[in-house]
Amino acid sequence: KNEVEQSPQNLTAQEGEFITINCSYSVGISALHWLQQHPGGGIVSLFMLSSGKKKHGRLIATINIQEKHSSLHITASHPRDSAVYICAVRFSSGGGADGLTFGKGTHLIIQP
């Protein structure tokens, strides 16, 4: 079964802390996305990666294909980083126009 597991489910931290959110998946993928969902519901794509590491501002995403694992890091966290972070993968299931399979999300709260 194609599954995506995220941890932790909930995370509360103090402003300035280094944050790590983890994502594991069960079988081979062609791409992994990290998404950010704010309380209003809208989703913003943060990263799409299939290997290695990407960095954008204070956000860093890494993926280890062999271990089927990805991490999202936030450096110098800020209250505006408070959101739900969702890992989503596109499984290498062969042909067809499939969408993404999502983790349950990590609810992050950064306190001032």
Add this chain to the structure above:
Amino acid sequence: ETGVTQTPRHLVMGMTNKKSLKCEQHLGHNAMYWYKQSAKKPLELMFVYSLEERVENNSVPSRFSPECPNSSHLFLHLHTLQPEDSALYLCASSQGPAVRDTEAFFGQGTRLTVV
């Protein structure tokens, strides 16, 4: 602003009503998607359209009826819904499944409440 616009943002409807959700993108994308997000559950794929053809129906009940009149617009027609259908419905688009590893752009979602 992601370039994908959904309307309405909020909708309350009775179980006997008929309503439609609308999604619009002008990003030149060829694939559009409907997702459902229920409370405390992961996002679930409902429908995929590629080049205006439905290519996936993820076992969605027939009370949900999608329509894709052109590559920029996607509708979700709703009729005789149940209270458990209350959820956030998200539309997304991407360059297209033929170019599979492309970024997906999401709309703001429609918060649907069925009473």
